[in-house]
Every structure is written in C-alpha cells, then in structure tokens.
Amino acid sequence: MKCEKCLQNEATYYYEETVNGKTRSLHLCAECAKKMQSGQIPKEDSAPDLFSSPLPDLLGDLFGLSPKKTESAKRCPDCGALWQDLVSCGKACCPTCYKTFAQELERTVRAIHGNVTHTGRAPAGFRAVHEKEQRIAALKKELAAAITDENFEKAAELRDEIRKLTAN
Numbered sequence: 001m002k003c004e005k006c007l008q009n010e011a012t013y014y015y016e017e018t019v020n021g022k023t024r025s026l027h028l029c030a031e032c033a034k035k036m037q038s039g040q041i042p043k044e045d046s047a048p049d050l051f052s053s054p055l056p057d058l059l060g061d062l063f064g065l066s067p068k069k070t071e072s073a074k075r076c077p078d079c080g081a082l083w084q085d086l087v088s089c090g091k092a093c094c095p096t097c098y099k100t101f102a103q104e105l106e107r108t109v110r111a112i113h114g115n116v117t118h119t120g121r122a123p124a125g126f127r128a129v130h131e132k133e134q135r136i137a138a139l140k141k142e143l144a145a146a147i148t149d150e151n152f153e154k155a156a157e158l159r160d161e162i163r164k165l166t167a168n
Helices: 030-038 058-062 083-089 095-100 102-113 124-148 152-167
Strands: 013-019 022-028
Touching (some): 013 030, 022 030, 095 102, 124 152
Antiparallel strands (some): 013 022
C-alpha cells in the first residue's frame, strides 16, 4: 500500500485519531510519519495535534505515568516518538518503540497487571518449551548462587542437570 500523503513510498505506519466521535485513519511512510509528528505536514483543521495535546492523560495520572512524572527523554530512532507520546496516545507508534522504551513499558505493564510475564493458559507445545526455558533459567540462578557460596558439589549437580535439559 502506498503512503496516503506523498503517494510515492510504501506505507509502513498506520495513524488513527478520533475527534468528537469521528475517526480518521492514514497509512503513512516513515518520512511522512516523522514529518506529521514534527508538524511539517499540516493536519486537517478540525483535528488537534495528538502529540501536543494539553489535556491530561487520565490513565497516565492514575498509574503515575504522566509526562511530567517520567524522567525519560529518549526518542524512538525510527518514528521520533517520546515516552510522553506513548502515554498520551496509549499506543506504541512503531515496532521500534517497544525496544526503545522497554524499561518504561515494563514498569507500566507491572503497574497495570502486577507482573510482566504471562501466567495464563498457553498451547500445550508452547507451554512445555516455556516451562523448560524457565526451569533452565532458575537452575542457572541456583548455579550462580552455589558458585558464589563455594558449594561446588551442588554446582556440579546443577551444571549436569542444565546440560541434560539443554541436550533434550
């Protein structure tokens, strides 16, 4: 799909805004998305700029995530979004935002859900692999603790168990 602004490049971003119950969506290339965010591409007159909205973010205030309370001044290298932009929109602007703001997102997810790891149901095949990976990670922590405590017999047992699990 082509970018709806420049009509030349391949669209890689999806922009959506709802104003007074009216939803507008655009498919944009990376360049137009950056220009739109920085204000170089004018938006429709009736549509406010989402990245500079003066309205407070209710969820951000509830969970202590409002832009005033965050210390992050990082920018996403792909789309140029700040953490405040993610808080105000409630969505990541691009896939790279998840990597760029990993620490902030972890705190947010932990505040909302209480944990950052999935503990619910999973397909049987995936569950077995996931449990095995968790077991190996736990054994490696125990191994490090045993080595620190100079309990080398326990460390050797843990090492052997880790090797057995990774071989399967």
